[in-house]
Amino acid sequence: MASIDTTTSISNSKPADRMRPVRTWLYCIALLVLIMVAVGGITRLTGSGLSITSWKPISGIIPPLTDADWQAEYEGYRQIPQFQVNNHWMSVEDFKSIFWWEWIHRFLGRMIGFAFAIPFVVFLVQKRFSWNLAGPLAALFVLGGLQGALGWWMVSSGLSELTSVSQYRLAAHLSAAALLFMALVSVARSLEPEAPKTPVRSVEWWGTVALLVLIFVQLIAGAFVAGLDAGFGYNTWPLMGDSFVPPGMASLDPFWKNIFENTTTVQFIHRCIAYLIVIYLGFRLWQQSRAGGFGGVHQWLPRLAGLILFQVALGITTLLMVIPIELAVAHQVTAFILLGTTIAYLTDMRRAPRV
Template sequence: MTSVQNAALSETTIASDRLRPVRIWLYAMAGFVLLMVVVGGITRLTESGLSITSWKPISGTIPPLSDADWQAEFEAYKQIPQYEVNNSWMTVDDFKVIFFWEYLHRLLGRLLGVLFAVPFLVFLVQKRFTAQLAWPLFGLFVLGGFQGALGWWMVSSGLTELTSVSQYRLAAHLTAASLLFIALVYVPRSLEPGRITGRVASRNIWWAMVLLLLIVLQIGAGAFVAGLDAGLGYNTWPLMDGAIIPNGLGVMQPAWRNLFENALTVQFIHRCIAYVIVAYLAVMLWRQYRSEGFAGVHGWLPRLGLLVLLQVGLGVATLLHAVPISLAVGHQALAFMLAGATVAYIADMRRAGR
């Protein structure tokens, strides 16, 4: 076949691929969710999340435009415990800084809804996907809306008695975001045309799914670390409070509270899950190397190994430097990227098995 024929065949394939715009749109939505995670991390680390004390899905799109508007927002903020306990020194100008991050985070959430709904309707009218695909995509839209509601539920936990949001609700919010991101990567990846090479057994998919589950569990555990500011203490590694297994892991009663409310235990659990992920992926790499190597679809595995090593290094650096914003946000974003790469590997293996 000549180069001209190859080019013509390629153009014909692209022209007949009616799902290509849909895939690009969904990948862009996944990138947008990742952006929201980054901004949300900055919002959390700057303690900006409680600066807006009301939820106005429509009118809240418009920020304060006058001195009177700013003063009204500031007065509302003065009524919550965070201001009274931690930030009573603030002026309106100081307040504007923390307001900005929370406002930007909420604005991106609203924009995400629009950027999802409008193309969805356009593609539906263009009949670019069948009803069989339309319903799962509509489910992603509902999941995105649910994520917004979870965000307000989280914020509301810090408006009456606490000086920050509940770590339980923060974990629910971040875990839901990870599930939305994973779905936005999996769906378009599973719709990619073309043949996937490499032998895939059902056990390969199951091993990768367990890895993905561990990563999501670790994201949730990281949210508990963030919610309790547990990373601000015990800033040594590999020892923790001078020991491999520190004392004080079970001081709270009943014992289950230590898993979610004891900063020492929460950080220890986060470390241990990281060790489990490293060991588990090492076994995956060894098994695949011994059986058939990393050709074809299994080329994902070395990439996952590199991402895990980078994530561990970034996590340790974040801990040793007492959670600087840049490192902490990068650590959180890379966790999502690792989850995205893992689900892409799963999607490709499922395509190879067709």
Template sequence: MSAIASTGSTSLDFDRIRPVRIWLYCLAAFVLLIVVVGGGTRLTESGLSITSWKPISGIIPPLSDADWQAEFEAYQQIPQYRLVESWMGVEEFKSIFWWEWGHRFLARMLGFAFAIPFVIFLIQRRIPKSLVWPMTGLFVAGAFQGFLGWWMVSSGLSELTSVSQYRLAAHLCAAGILMMALVWVARTLEPPASGTVPSRGWLAANWLLVALLFIQIGAGALVAGLDAGFIYNTWPLIDGAIIPGGLFTIDPAWRNIFENILTVQFNHRNLAYLITIYALVLWWHGRKVPRFSGVHAWLPRIAVLIVLQVVVGITTLLSVVNIPVALVHQALAFTLVSMVIAYLSDMHRLSVR
């Protein structure tokens, strides 16, 4: 990345790689779209409606009544239908099927959206040599997401009535890593950055913010996986208290962090408070030195977005997980962590210049 940041020293160089940069931003936006549709799939309990993994032929949806009946009969064999959705007929099944099919379709299209332009840019020699293998790695990471998605779905086909919250968190966090990597690489192809050169301490402080946000994304996945947002829908109290009883009722104690609905929601809330305070401290400190000039203009945007995310998160809770609000909450989380990554990438280019 350091080499890339210092290679394109003329405007012509940046003009030539501009399509690559735009393409990477579009891929990051595509990942965000897939995450949002995946969130809708989870919230509508649609993720187990397709019980097989057909990477190629699965792109074609049911085209006849017989095809629909076959898909529905396969769904009727899993615990979710037998124990929760046995009231459902084939017409109701179609509504959840389309959510999951759409999610998988977009994931497949992401592969095409990556591979085809990648080959074209290689032929045109627009991609810096130092980025060829890293970009190949991004393609492999995207393909691995498909495997993770099926691994997650398979957890709900034999014993559970929904997917494992552990596997859901792994799938969502991997998507976060992919989106952050795309944004980082795209920023390295921007023209030279300007602003105050950051200290190592400042870089470390912002990497800590990324780590906290990433952990919070995983915590949010646990909330979604356990449907924890549908319970304890009061704020600021949770179960009638600031620190409720019952946080460690499962033995061994560590399992409460991942399996106790009360503990999972409590942790998600309090991590949000910690992140908000930490980000506002960074903003307060940052305003005194760089005065938000150059790359540091990211800092007030990050602070505003974090406050907005808290408001949307509280609204999601109080609305008992209104689906559009919840999807905005998820989208903001990914946008926020990507924004901090963009800030760090820009500061990195300043440091190595």
């Protein structure tokens, strides 16, 4: 009985982890962002992103409820080039099938705002975090709002001249979502009660920063592939058609436009960055194995390796199967998971002792 009392006393002497609800909240918001990214991918692949032609941040939360409401939404869609060029065959009933995906995407964005703001105020009142932490968290809320504005800016690019959204604005929208997701994971991870004890060398830190940059650049390159439907250009691997370097990669003038507007060049760049990431990852694994192995904070590195190899296999399969929606969305979501895992690794390294 005495031993039980002693154990209880020791347990009760440990400081309460008051930040655990805050961490859980931030991870839940990150998960919601990930779900929104998946729905956004479905919205794009089903051609649904331009189905709502107005931005009503408050009243837009209510979907069409009557036949007159549906007719009004349909008439708005009939005025844009996508309907007139690609979807002029659509009836109101056909239109509903694309409308709902875009409405769900926007609805999730609003719900994320509520899911962030309400607990934020509650935790502030409970004094679970200081004003020093409240500032960065408020900045995350502003970043989330900016993401909504970027989304409308992206959609507006396809309402007057284009039959789809601008690939430049799509890349900006996806990049902002990635930054928000990484920031949420990083802040949540930094609130863990115990800091890692594994010493971290500067070369290990900067090596992981380089990996994060490569993965982020690859995400942006993937956004251009998606925005231009460049994945449909060559559905062969490892060659593009009959060669590793396909013809026509410099067909646009000036040359820089090929990097962002030539579907062949955009797909080639996306492939090459993937090869570079795999080669660099192999180097980092070799480097870390010689420097002390994968214990402590460096347990993240083999996990990253597994995720990257899975992502490469998923990308190749998506390409060879001519971009099925399920695989394409999984490929996009896995890219975000890779970014989140890498930023968690970096956050743990930042909190660890430096040598």
